Amino acid sequence: MNQEAQRGEDSLLDLRDQFPILETSTYLISNSLGAMPHGAREALASYADSWEEHGVRAWEDPWWNLPGRVSTAIGRILGAPEDSISLHQNVTLASATVASCFDFAGPRNGIVCSELNFPSVVHLYQAQERRGARLNLVESPDGFTVPLDRMLEAIDETTLLVPISHVIFRSSYVQDVEAIVARAHEVGALVVLDVYQSAGIMPLDVEALGVDFAVGGTLKWLCGGPGVACLYASPVMQETCRPAITGWFGRNEPFAFDPRDDSYAAGASRFATGTTNVPSLSAAVAGAEIVAALDLEEVRSKSVRQTQRLIEMCLAEGWTVNSPTDASTRAGHVTVDMPDAEATSRALLERRVMIDYRPGAGIRLAPHSYTLDGEVDEAVSAIREIQTGLRTA
Numbered sequence: 001m002n003q004e005a006q007r008g009e010d011s012l013l014d015l016r017d018q019f020p021i022l023e024t025s026t027y028l029i030s031n032s033l034g035a036m037p038h039g040a041r042e043a044l045a046s047y048a049d050s051w052e053e054h055g056v057r058a059w060e061d062p063w064w065n066l067p068g069r070v071s072t073a074i075g076r077i078l079g080a081p082e083d084s085i086s087l088h089q090n091v092t093l094a095s096a097t098v099a100s101c102f103d104f105a106g107p108r109n110g111i112v113c114s115e116l117n118f119p120s121v122v123h124l125y126q127a128q129e130r131r132g133a134r135l136n137l138v139e140s141p142d143g144f145t146v147p148l149d150r151m152l153e154a155i156d157e158t159t160l161l162v163p164i165s166h167v168i169f170r171s172s173y174v175q176d177v178e179a180i181v182a183r184a185h186e187v188g189a190l191v192v193l194d195v196y197q198s199a200g201i202m203p204l205d206v207e208a209l210g211v212d213f214a215v216g217g218t219l220k221w222l223c224g225g226p227g228v229a230c231l232y233a234s235p236v237m238q239e240t241c242r243p244a245i246t247g248w249f250g251r252n253e254p255f256a257f258d259p260r261d262d263s264y265a266a267g268a269s270r271f272a273t274g275t276t277n278v279p280s281l282s283a284a285v286a287g288a289e290i291v292a293a294l295d296l297e298e299v300r301s302k303s304v305r306q307t308q309r310l311i312e313m314c315l316a317e318g319w320t321v322n323s324p325t326d327a328s329t330r331a332g333h334v335t336v337d338m339p340d341a342e343a344t345s346r347a348l349l350e351r352r353v354m355i356d357y358r359p360g361a362g363i364r365l366a367p368h369s370y371t372l373d374g375e376v377d378e379a380v381s382a383i384r385e386i387q388t389g390l391r392t393a
């Protein structure tokens with residue numbers, strides 16, 4: 001089907017006009033870095049203009065309102081009220097803020113997570129061992145999926161925190177959040193859900209899931225670029241947590257400049273630290289608002305259809321698919337392996353087929369709402385051609 005005909009059938013393709021890179025490449029890597037919308041360039045230019053022209057008065061408008069706009073958009077995508085979200089620089093720091101709320105000196109000092117969680121977050125929780133924590137890194141026999149029974153068995157009365165990646169970055173495997181939350185809460189442990197690989201490509205409702213915290217960011221499916229991460233905290237956590245990673249933006253009255261003020265602000269603001277990252281927030285608004293306006297059920301059903309198409313084509317080529325073939329446990333990307341996958345990934349990038357490669361896993365391909373079916377097919381043809389070239393070279 002040509003592009004015009006497909007556009008007529010799929011209203012999500014109207015988004016294409018907002019993302020310049022789609023005209024010059026086959027963009028299949030939005031699970032790593034979403035495409036940049038026109039609006040991001042405009043907002044960055046206006047950030048520079050307002051700083052240059054208004055100096056310190058740029059804070060009045062629009063800088064001061066940026067965090068609210070970004071949190072509102074992210075809140076819609078996560079299924080969370082805007083005032084339950086604080087903004088941070090990255091997921092690692094948002095998770096560090098969570099960890100800093102807890103004391104690991106007592107008998108309840110366990111942290112249970114899968115070895116397939118994103119490594120940065122694992123490094124952070126491992127470092128909590130210096131503060132008395134005991135990290136139980138649950139093994140994955142196949143390296144791609146998380147055995148639910150092992151996760152559930154590992155969580156007991158000594159567990160304090162259960163940080164889980166909703167979607168495993170290597171394979172796109174979706175963890176059973178409800179089951180893990182139920183087990184954690186049964187024994188009094190708290191769940192920190194990392195939604196970086198799910199937010200914006202599948203419907204989410206962190207309130208209904210009952211998680212205590214959720215972390216994510218704008219870099220990937222939200223097409224907002226680097227430098228903005230979010231932390232959702234449940235109402236109870238908002239009332240009770242006193243993070244040790246804190247600062248003046250976490251006070252009730254930051255502009256009182258009182259060094260002895262040890263009160264924590266009401267709501268999610270108590271998780272804030274210092275001055276907001278205005279350039280990154282400027283860049284993030286457009287993408288986050290575009291994605292927040294989408295019907296995520298529609299986005300998910302398109303994503304399931306295109307990833308299924310991709311998987312069937314890859315299997316027909318004889319390549320190894322390291323993502324679940326069952327759509328109910330697969331998120332938005334497909335990881336596919338083959339001989340010389342790394343060299344193949346480099347050749348794809350040279351042809352402007354944008355993908356990435358993860359060692360031991362393979363090439364990751366991630367169609368987004370703005371992807372044409374033809375682009376999925378093109379990527380498979382390009383891999384086939386490159387593979388043939390490599391074999392005959």
Ligand SMILES: Cc1ncc(COP(=O)(O)O)c(C=O)c1O
Pocket residue numbers: 089090091092093118120121165167169194196197217229
């Ligand atoms: C599941 C997940 N969590 C976290 C991150 C990144 O963490 P940070 O924002 O600290 O770089 C990634 C990938 O970049 C990821 O896939």
